[in-house]
Amino acid sequence: MTFHLPIAPPSVAHGFVGGKRSLGGGIEMPVFYPATGQQVSSLVEDDAASVDAAVKMARQAFDTGPWSRLSVAKRVDVLRRCQQTILDHADELARLECVATGLLLRELRQRHMARAAHNFGFFAEYISQSSGQRFDQTEGYMTTVTRDPVGVAALIAPWNAPVALASMKIASALAFGNTCVLKPSEQTPLALMRLVELLQDVLPEGVLNLVNGRGTVTGSALVEHPDVDLISFTGGTETGRSIMSAAGRNLVPCTMELGGKSANIITATADFERALDGALLGIFSNNGQQCLAGSRILVERSIHAEFCERFVERAAKLKVGDPTADETELGPLASLPHMNRVLDFANITKNEGGKLLTGGSRREDMGEGYFISPTAVCATSNSDTVAQEEIFGPFATILPFDSTQEAVAMANDTKFGLVAYVWSDHLPTVMEMTEGLRAGVLWVNTPMMRELRAPFGGYGDSGVGREGGASCEAFYTEEKTVTIPKTAPVLRKLGGLD
Incomplete structure (x- = not known):
């Protein structure tokens, strides 16, 4: 039986660092079309040096670039443009996804790409409605609580629904002002490579970077990097344990959506x-x-x-x-x-x-x-x-x-x-x-229905933490408490001062 490719894929999949193509530095790996079992592309693995360059670019973009300091209104506008970019290129992205995953092209067009676009639209809406807190219960003082972006987020996507699931991580991390380094599965790099390439025209330089390769090489270098502040992973339970162990050494928070036997x-x-x-x-x-x-x-x-x-x-x-x-x-x-x-x-x-x-x-x-x-x-x-x-x-x-x-x-x-x-x-x-x-x-009385405002995650070996509106806000931000006296308070004098 003969099956034709949904689209001619690029001959080589590569990463992006600061909007430029990554040279990789590692081995070349095959990418197969599951419907035929034939190699249709290849991937150049990013070694530790390439990962270091990607993380440092994300670090620089966070520390000195405009993204983390951008007003909410401007960030909403960028997220909306990301959403529209996905909609404009939905057919191309769906076909590239089909090539690497073998998922049904019909479902990829109608559900996966629509969901990916919706993820950006949802977080644009979410941050436009967010608010801080103010406490006046303590006499003479005003205390406010605001949220700051955390920093550089390492986002590791699975092979079973790459664009739909990775876009949730990208959209939420960016929405709250973080910068990112994304690692797709080495089996399915094609659609995410193209998505990141498209978003380079929308996002400031260095805000979204991509590295390719195996978990034991590229993934390990990423999660162990000292400049990574957050890790979000979707995949197998055993891999999740390894990532959390590495993250623990650097006290890096993680969210993990892992296995299931529902x-x-x-x-x-x-x-x-x-x-x-x-x-x-x-x-x-x-x-x-x-x-x-x-x-x-x-x-x-x-x-x-x-x-x-x-x-x-x-x-x-x-x-x-x-x-x-x-x-x-x-x-x-x-x-x-x-x-x-x-x-x-x-x-x-x-x-x-x-x-x-x-x-x-x-x-x-x-x-x-x-x-x-x-x-x-x-x-x-x-x-x-x-x-x-x-x-x-x-x-x-x-x-x-x-x-x-x-x-x-x-x-x-x-x-x-x-x-x-x-x-x-x-x-x-x-x-x-x-x-x-x-x-x-x-x-x-319903099959799968995802409400993005509600937390999503599991008990036991199914994961740690949750994704969703408020859950993502809690993960991708740091709370900052500021207390200010309303009038000049009388201070105790120490050290014998008059």
């Missing part, structure tokens, strides 16, 4: 068809590669058999294929090693006594691309590997439960706690579950 709880009191639709979206959208996927589907026993039958029937009908075709519902996985890892869990299920309901194999008819059939298994218990480990693919694990209390206990029996889904039209059941579930975000 429970999707479907009760007998749910709207069955709506819950079925939501379960399919929750695990198979974004090619199954999202930390907030409802990958553990817990179904009340009285409807378990019917649900499994209908879920398998619908999953088997999903259109797997060309990510640029409008009719495609499931594209390729992001890389060959990742595809093989996901498929390994089908064998693990069988070895642990579970049942493979559908899928679990590579789509050989798709050529050398990284396509697999949508997969669903029945685990023997919540302690099975497929019920505990994050698979990060189009791979659903289905388990029955007998009571609300059991469902909550099963949902909480995990090291993760990013999101959870509840499907029920019975209000007492909904209230009991939402009070008992230990997850950072709960969605009731």
Whole structure:
């Protein structure tokens, strides 16, 4: 089967330091198109010297440039221009994203790029409404609390939704007056490289820089750099631990959005068809590669058999294929090693006594691309590997439960706690579950919906800190308290002075 590239990508992906192309200094690495398995571009890795240059440029831009001192009104105007730049180039960015990720071009255009633009628009609106504090409770004194930008932010983006997720970090860091060094995943540098290039025409020099490379090389040099003041990371839990360990040595604050094994709880009191639709979206959208996927589907026993039958029937009908075709519902996985890892869990299920309901194999008819059939298994218990480990693919694990209390206990029996889904039209059941579930975000009778004003993040191994309006303001700013006497106070005389 032949799949054509969505767009001709640049032959080499490179970083940006102060608006100029970075020479990298490291090895050259391949970039593959997941739909064909063919190399389509390459990346020049930024070594420690290149990272040092990028951080120092961001430091200089923060310390001596205009950005951190710009009025809110002017910063709002720049953020709005960033938003419009993304909208103007949405098709190009979506196509570049499709080349490196294999995500559906339709979804990238309609959702990911729209979300990226909205992130800048949201923070423009947010800072335009922000205010400080004033306290007059202490007689004779006025105390104000304002917020200053922190400094240089290291932003590390994942490979599963690069532009959508990186733009949240960029927009929020810039909105509060910080400067940035962005590191995309080495697998997916193309769209973010172009986005940063486009934004150079909008932002002052040195405010937004980009470095490319592996986490062990470029990422380590970035998070260990003494001039980095903040780190925001989205990615795997083990990598998050390594970053926090390095950051701790320099007392650098971090926010971490990490892994997930989210429970999707479907009760007998749910709207069955709506819950079925939501379960399919929750695990198979974004090619199954999202930390907030409802990958553990817990179904009340009285409807378990019917649900499994209908879920398998619908999953088997999903259109797997060309990510640029409008009719495609499931594209390729992001890389060959990742595809093989996901498929390994089908064998693990069988070895642990579970049942493979559908899928679990590579789509050989798709050529050398990284396509697999949508997969669903029945685990023997919540302690099975497929019920505990994050698979990060189009791979659903289905388990029955007998009571609300059991469902909550099963949902909480995990090291993760990013999101959870509840499907029920019975209000007492909904209230009991939402009070008992230990997850950072709960969605009731709906699949994924992001309210940017609210905090987003997880319990346990799913992360540290939160993103969202006030959460980002707290992270990307330092509070400054200033106390001024309203009249000249009478001071105590020390040292024997008259």
